[in-house]
Amino acid sequence: MYLKGQGVEPDLAVAAQWLTKCAEKENAQAQFHLAEMCLNGEGVAVDAQVANDLYQKTLAGFLEIEKENSNASQEYPIATVYEKGLGTEVDLPKAIHWFTIAADNCHAHAAYCLGKLYLHGEGVEKDNVTAFHWFLKAAEQEERNAYYAVGQMYFDGTGIAQDYTKAAIWLEKASNEDLPYADYKLGQNVF
Numbered sequence: 276m277y278l279k280g281q282g283v284e285p286d287l288a289v290a291a292q293w294l295t296k297c298a299e300k301e302n303a304q305a306q307f308h309l310a311e312m313c314l315n316g317e318g319v320a321v322d323a324q325v326a327n328d329l330y331q332k333t334l335a336g337f338l339e340i341e342k343e344n345s346n347a348s349q350e351y352p353i354a355t356v357y358e359k360g361l362g363t364e365v366d367l368p369k370a371i372h373w374f375t376i377a378a379d380n381c382h383a384h385a386a387y388c389l390g391k392l393y394l395h396g397e398g399v400e401k402d403n404v405t406a407f408h409w410f411l412k413a414a415e416q417e418e419r420n421a422y423y424a425v426g427q428m429y430f431d432g433t434g435i436a437q438d439y440t441k442a443a444i445w446l447e448k449a450s451n452e453d454l455p456y457a458d459y460k461l462g463q464n465v466f
Contacts (some may be wrong), residue, residue, distance in 0.1 A: 277289040277293060278290035286318075287317050287319075291312055291318035291319045294312070298332075301332070301336060303332070303352075304348070304352075306332045307330070307333040310325075310327075310333060310361070310362070313326035313329065327361070327362050328362070330361040330362025331362035332362075334356050334362055337349040337350075341353070345376070347380035347381060348382070350373050351374070354369075354370045354371075354373035354374040355370075358388070367397060373385075374386075374388050374389045375389060386412040386416065387424070389406075390409035391406075393409060403434030405434075406428075406434055407435045410425050419454065420449075422445050422446070422448040422449035422454070422457070423445070423449035423456060423457050426442045426444070429441045429442035
């Protein structure tokens with residue numbers, strides 16, 4: 276509640292206290308959020324070593340939980356830890372594996388991350404058609420950044436047949452989410 280200000284005023288320091296209490300009880304979700312806070316200095320002092328230790332515990336905890344109960348809310352952080360090398364070595368094949376599982380379990384941001392990896396050929400062979408598939412899946416689940424990606428791909432005809440009408444629809448959705456690059460794209464052909 277304190278982290279996002281739900282029902283209370285946002286207070287990162289208080290959020291960190293509650294998350295620390297929970298992380299000490301080996302809660303992987305709390306460890307993950309606290310690690311991010313330590314890495315970024317949000318509510319606590321920046322401490323890369325503490326963040327690294329928490330990410331290691333997060334990964335172990337989520338992998339253990341995943342053996343008994345598949346859940347996108349734990350699969351996405353596993354993928355993120357492997358993608359960014361947080362508390363472990365960067366391992367893009369494992370990241371892609373976990374992003375795929377999470378995306379198949381309707382985690383919109385995981386689908387968006389897969390789209391980016393396929394679009395740029397990071398850890399996989401570059402594949403614009405597959406990138407579009409994942410971006411569209413994310414956009415259909417209301418992942419705001421995916422709105423722009425889908426619109427851009429329709430505009431350019433990347434991974435999908437060029438369609439300015441569909442591009443405008445998705446770019447307007449992105450614009451409605453206050454993504455300024457969508458505004459630029461929508462207006463760029465005016466001159």
